[in-house]
Amino acid sequence: MSSFDVVIIGSGPGGYVSAIRCAQLGFKTAIVEKYNSLGGTCLNVGCIPSKALLSSSHHYAEIAHFADHGIEVSGDVKINLEKMIARKQAVVDQTVGGINYLMDKNKITVFNGLGSFVDATHIAVAKADGTSETIEAKYTVIATGSKPSSLPFIKIDKERIITSTEALALKEVPKHLVIIGGGVIGIELGQVYLRLGAQVSVVEFMDRIIPGMDSSLSKELTKVLKKQGMKFYVSHKVKSVERNGDAVVVQAENAKGETITLEGDYSLVSVGRRPYTDGLNADKAGVKISDRGQVEVNDHLQTSVPNIYAIGDVVRGAMLAHKAEEEGVMVAEILAGQKPHIDYNLIPGVVYTWPEVAAVGQTEEQLKAAGVKYKSGSFPFKALGRARASADLDGFVKILADEKTDEVLGVHMIGARTADLIAEAVTAMEFKASAEDISRMSHAHPTFAEAVKEAALAATENRALHV
Ligand code: FAD
Numbered sequence: 001m002s003s004f005d006v007v008i009i010g011s012g013p014g015g016y017v018s019a020i021r022c023a024q025l026g027f028k029t030a031i032v033e034k035y036n037s038l039g040g041t042c043l044n045v046g047c048i049p050s051k052a053l054l055s056s057s058h059h060y061a062e063i064a065h066f067a068d069h070g071i072e073v074s075g076d077v078k079i080n081l082e083k084m085i086a087r088k089q090a091v092v093d094q095t096v097g098g099i100n101y102l103m104d105k106n107k108i109t110v111f112n113g114l115g116s117f118v119d120a121t122h123i124a125v126a127k128a129d130g131t132s133e134t135i136e137a138k139y140t141v142i143a144t145g146s147k148p149s150s151l152p153f154i155k156i157d158k159e160r161i162i163t164s165t166e167a168l169a170l171k172e173v174p175k176h177l178v179i180i181g182g183g184v185i186g187i188e189l190g191q192v193y194l195r196l197g198a199q200v201s202v203v204e205f206m207d208r209i210i211p212g213m214d215s216s217l218s219k220e221l222t223k224v225l226k227k228q229g230m231k232f233y234v235s236h237k238v239k240s241v242e243r244n245g246d247a248v249v250v251q252a253e254n255a256k257g258e259t260i261t262l263e264g265d266y267s268l269v270s271v272g273r274r275p276y277t278d279g280l281n282a283d284k285a286g287v288k289i290s291d292r293g294q295v296e297v298n299d300h301l302q303t304s305v306p307n308i309y310a311i312g313d314v315v316r317g318a319m320l321a322h323k324a325e326e327e328g329v330m331v332a333e334i335l336a337g338q339k340p341h342i343d344y345n346l347i348p349g350v351v352y353t354w355p356e357v358a359a360v361g362q363t364e365e366q367l368k369a370a371g372v373k374y375k376s377g378s379f380p381f382k383a384l385g386r387a388r389a390s391a392d393l394d395g396f397v398k399i400l401a402d403e404k405t406d407e408v409l410g411v412h413m414i415g416a417r418t419a420d421l422i423a424e425a426v427t428a429m430e431f432k433a434s435a436e437d438i439s440r441m442s443h444a445h446p447t448f449a450e451a452v453k454e455a456a457l458a459a460t461e462n463r464a465l466h467v
Helices: 013-024 040-045 047-069 081-105 184-195 215-228 321-335 364-369 385-389 418-430 435-439 450-461
Strands: 003-009 029-033 109-112 114-119 122-126 132-142 146-148 176-180 199-203 231-233 236-244 247-254 259-264 266-269 273-275 308-310 349-351 356-361 374-380 396-402 408-415
Touching (some): 003 013, 003 321, 013 029, 013 040, 013 081, 013 321, 029 132, 040 047, 040 081, 047 081, 047 184, 176 247, 184 266, 199 259, 215 231, 215 356, 215 364, 215 408, 247 266, 308 321, 349 418, 356 418, 364 408, 396 418, 396 450, 408 450, 418 435, 418 450
Parallel strands (some): 003 029, 029 109, 132 308, 176 199, 176 266, 199 231
Antiparallel strands (some): 114 122, 236 247, 247 259, 349 356, 396 408
């Protein structure tokens, strides 16, 4: 029987990163993945393919503005969806290939097959050819991730009533895509198909889209997406989703009890994701699963069984690839006797629409609820020279700082390249910067990053320079 210091079950960004860090720290490491392709949700059916399609569709949408730049396109510009999807797959394949290389380079043993606990130190790997192999693990890291969730009355047929996984590989552009759930995944994929010509309607139970983020971001994103043609039905509870031939009929009710009926040819169900532990036999090892299906962990990501840890989407907290990665590294370092720490308040959240939306730290709603006295400074993108040069005028940067100490408590931005700009805010907050600290740092001109400096100036003493 093969025996390892650490066995990691699941090869998503949590699992494969943890495996690399374990190997770097000198552990004999193995990773078990039930699919042939490493990389988990993120690389195969999540972050990477969705960003590939967002990128392709963004290029297409930009053509409408070519004339403003003095670029004349003669002849028809057409979508070849099959080719667009094939390109997305090539990006995925190349990225997954990179993980295979990293496993080899770090001498990590890869087992392809479903991993399930035999007991707290043994894992059976059931392979596709029907054989099974049991391996021994001193420590195990559960990194089995998540799967799309649904509502009890919705039957996902994967043809017309679909999840994000199918939405990443459609064979035609929907005529009318009805999206159930206005969270990050629904909105990103909605913008892909909106740009490609679909009518897109979003039904959201809460009173705003991207409800986990600062409400000013929801408001601005709604405004921009409405301008682009997306339709929103917020504060609507979906009551039924039925297939009628090639049509999908969605009924939803508002707070007054009024019912709307939306008929589309596809419906994307994006109401969140659920932690995934099917087939893991966690109980055989004594690992506790919560009522919400999450593997229970303490602050050190240790489960109810001392030699078994869990990370990523399968445990509490934000379902984000970079959160999973941080936890993967943390577990490896704990096993090596180090004392790593994650500040969950500083895990940024991003929506990769255009304009991009990004945030870190506390929202205004959270600060108000906690009774924290704060100052707020905002700066609009339309006042930036760089934004005018590229006609990316939508959005703003908002900085929230403690009223007395001026420490930055939250940064919320929507606009061009904010997915990258948010890193400055994370760095500043990691070092407990004040708004004034940021406002006194030189920012290259002309850049989108100047909006961060200007918002910091506005938060410090309302002394932004360019408004
Ligand atoms: P996963 O990536 O889900 O990986 C778990 C792996 O474990 C899977 O490969 C699974 O097959 C394997 N597994 C499960 N059970 C077993 C078992 N018993 N034996 C063997 N293998 C098993 N996050 C971001 O941060 N940025 C984004 O832009 C972003 N975009 C997204 C877009 C979409 C459409 C979706 C669906 C998700 C997106 N996410 C994004 C979320 C991100 O994909 C997840 O947070 C991340 O993949 C979680 O990583 P993980 O390692 O915990 O689990």
